Amino acid sequence: MLVRDIMTTAVITVAPDATLEQVCEIMHGKNIRHLPVVKGGRLVGVITDRDVHSVTSALCLTPANPKGSVRDAMTREVRTAHPLDPVEDAARTMRSLKIGCLPVLDGEALVGIITGIDLLDALLRLTGVDQPSGRVEVRMPDRPGGLARLTALIAERALNIHSILTYPEGGGRVRTVLRVSTLETRPLADALRGAGFEVVWPVEKPWRS
Amino acid sequence: MAELIYGPSYRAYDLGPEHPFSPDRQEMALDLVAALGHDVRRIEPEPATREDILTVHDKAYVAAVEALSAGERVADAAALGLGTPDTPVFPGIDLAARSLVGGTLAGARMIAEGRASRVLQFGGGLHHAHPAKASGFCVYNDLAVAIRHLTASGLWVTYIDIDVHHGDGVQAAFYTDDKVQTISLHESGQYLFPGTGAIHELGDGMGRGLKINVPLEPFTDGESYLELFEMIVPRAVEAFGPHVLVVQAGADAHFDDPLADLALTTRDYEKLYRRILELADQATQGRVLVTLGGGYSLHAAARIWAILVLVMNGLPVPDAIPPAWAEKWAGRLGGKAAASLHDPDPAYEPLATRDEVAQRNRVVGKRLLDALAPYWF
Numbered sequence: 001m002l003v004r005d006i007m008t009t010a011v012i013t014v015a016p017d018a019t020l021e022q023v024c025e026i027m028h029g030k031n032i033r034h035l036p037v038v039k040g041g042r043l044v045g046v047i048t049d050r051d052v053h054s055v056t057s058a059l060c061l062t063p064a065n066p067k068g069s070v071r072d073a074m075t076r077e078v079r080t081a082h083p084l085d086p087v088e089d090a091a092r093t094m095r096s097l098k099i100g101c102l103p104v105l106d107g108e109a110l111v112g113i114i115t116g117i118d119l120l121d122a123l124l125r126l127t128g129v130d131q132p133s134g135r136v137e138v139r140m141p142d143r144p145g146g147l148a149r150l151t152a153l154i155a156e157r158a159l160n161i162h163s164i165l166t167y168p169e170g171g172g173r174v175r176t177v178l179r180v181s182t183l184e185t186r187p188l189a190d191a192l193r194g195a196g197f198e199v200v201w202p203v204e205k206p207w208r209s
Numbered sequence: 210m211a212e213l214i215y216g217p218s219y220r221a222y223d224l225g226p227e228h229p230f231s232p233d234r235q236e237m238a239l240d241l242v243a244a245l246g247h248d249v250r251r252i253e254p255e256p257a258t259r260e261d262i263l264t265v266h267d268k269a270y271v272a273a274v275e276a277l278s279a280g281e282r283v284a285d286a287a288a289l290g291l292g293t294p295d296t297p298v299f300p301g302i303d304l305a306a307r308s309l310v311g312g313t314l315a316g317a318r319m320i321a322e323g324r325a326s327r328v329l330q331f332g333g334g335l336h337h338a339h340p341a342k343a344s345g346f347c348v349y350n351d352l353a354v355a356i357r358h359l360t361a362s363g364l365w366v367t368y369i370d371i372d373v374h375h376g377d378g379v380q381a382a383f384y385t386d387d388k389v390q391t392i393s394l395h396e397s398g399q400y401l402f403p404g405t406g407a408i409h410e411l412g413d414g415m416g417r418g419l420k421i422n423v424p425l426e427p428f429t430d431g432e433s434y435l436e437l438f439e440m441i442v443p444r445a446v447e448a449f450g451p452h453v454l455v456v457q458a459g460a461d462a463h464f465d466d467p468l469a470d471l472a473l474t475t476r477d478y479e480k481l482y483r484r485i486l487e488l489a490d491q492a493t494q495g496r497v498l499v500t501l502g503g504g505y506s507l508h509a510a511a512r513i514w515a516i517l518v519l520v521m522n523g524l525p526v527p528d529a530i531p532p533a534w535a536e537k538w539a540g541r542l543g544g545k546a547a548a549s550l551h552d553p554d555p556a557y558e559p560l561a562t563r564d565e566v567a568q569r570n571r572v573v574g575k576r577l578l579d580a581l582a583p584y585w586f
Contacts, residue, residue, distance in 0.1 A: 129398060129403075129404030129405060131404075132290075132337065132344045132345060132377060132402060132403030132404065132405075133402060133403065133404050134401060134402035134403075134404070135399065135400055135401070135404070157294060158293070158294050159294060160287075160293075179404060181293065181295070182294060182295050182402065183295055183337075183345045183346065183374065183402040183403075183468060184229070184294075184295065184468055185401075185402065185468075186467055186468050186469075187467070187468075201400060202400070202427075202470060203427075203470075205464075205470070206428070206557075206558070206560060206561075207464065207557040207558065
């Protein structure tokens with residue numbers, strides 16, 4: 001999944017000489033929190049709702065007035081993304097700097113923006129359900145071939161895997177969550193257990209039947 | 210008291226000897242009712258026609274089912290959900306599936322024409338079939354065809370789905386329809402097939418606020434299930450004001466079900482059935498069409514659906530089962546004792562997670578009510 005797959009392309013921008021009042025109006029009107037600042041077609045900064053709050057707060061020693069300009073409140077050193085960056089790179093940058101957005105530049109041109117909300121949408125897509133399917137969750141040692149053996153067993157039963165999510169669980173183990181095209185996930189889980197897999201879901205029932 | 214629809218043609222919807230959706234389930238239940246000394250009259254329905262099916266399903270999809278049914282090859286069958294391990298195809302599947310639809314549709318016609326108010330279609334309930342896709346053992350969606358007929362007759366419908374799986378096909382068929390309220394109680398899609406049925410699925414357009422989902426935690430017991438039912442369903446029905454209830458009475462929320470993880474007992478089912486009939490008496494002048502559905506522990510499903518027949522006919526629910534019945538069906542009961550209609554009380558050791566599960570379900574119910582409130586008041 002690349003940045004271009006999840007970015008917003010209709011980017012709303014402001015000029016450096018726009019007023020804080022105008023910025024406030026755009027942010028409230030469009031229900032957004034980040035505005036790239038553009039001058040002569042070039043990105044020169046980013047202004048966020050937090051920037052506006054900080055400079056206009058009564059707690060500020062010399063609060064800016066509503067007619068103050070964007071130029072004096074914006075962040076000038078802007079981190080950006082490229083449309084072909086993997087989403088996880090963008091997420092890592094935003095997480096490590098604790099920032100809320102990355103303008104997306106293709107060369108000099110501003111072609112999009114991604115925010116924390118776009119990353120949440122991406123998470124929902126990765127974990128979501130768009131085909132009828134049941135959940136199977138397996139814990140495996142983090143060694144070569146485990147996933148291949150698991151998916152081969154599922155393929156043998158002519159079942160389709162709609163989505164698969166694998167993450168390291170610590171202790172040298174990985175957790176794999178699959179959405180499989182069957183109502184019969186319990187019989188599948190039994191077969192996987194029979195083949196030596198540790199199936200986390202569905203669990204065995206607490207009563208005898 | 211209730212009209213019972215069942216025909217030998219239902220047996221043709223047989224997905225194979227190893228397949229859980231076995232027509233033996235109905236046969237065992239009816240046989241059990243007979244063994245208890247009740248001679249319940251059966252109405253044999255005609256199969257639904259192609260035109261009936263097309264009120265819900267796409268032309269190209271129906272053509273694919275017909276082709277496969279005639280033994281022809283269909284290139285993209287698996288993409289249509291046909292010929293998969295869950296929903297295999299066999300010669301004659303088109304007519305077999307139409308037979309089940311015919312029963313549910315016959316029930317809808319009887320109610321729409323005022324010839325009956327309480328109808329039990331002893332089959333059908335194929336709630337996973339989508340307009341253009343087979344899924345989860347279901348080829349044609351009998352419930353959606355019947356509901357379509359009811360709304361075309363001017364009746365507003367509240368659909369209540371107590372199968373353990375989300376009633377996704379019925380919800381999809383009426384997602385924007387303002388004459389159909391769908392309410393599905395099921396094990397959360399987070400864990401169980403088909404994965405949908407979250408509380409935020411509320412319908413679109415004119416149907417917004419009329420599609421209601423109650424996703425329950427795995428190992429929800431009868432007490433918590435009935436608590437959530439009371440919390441949501443009577444209010445929803447009152448807010449909508451339907452003319453008729455259509456109920457998918459799957460029996461797979463039972464604790465013994467091999468394909469799901471809820472923990473209801475036969476006693477919980479009896480309470481639930483009585484409550485649904487009471488709601489019909491209060492809200493729809495008793496008009497209610499009930500179908501079967503999932504239920505893959507034959508031992509549980511046969512007893513639960515026998516109780517359904519008894520309750521819908523106002524007959525007493527005895528405890529003892531004549532030994533002859535258990536002997537006759539011993540092969541299908543998998544060695545499980547079947548001396549009494551009800552599960553033992555308690556049916557299983559109380560679960561360690563019981564309070565936690567009930568608490569979590571309550572929170573979900575409250576969130577759902579919060580989401581629905583703007584549409585109700």
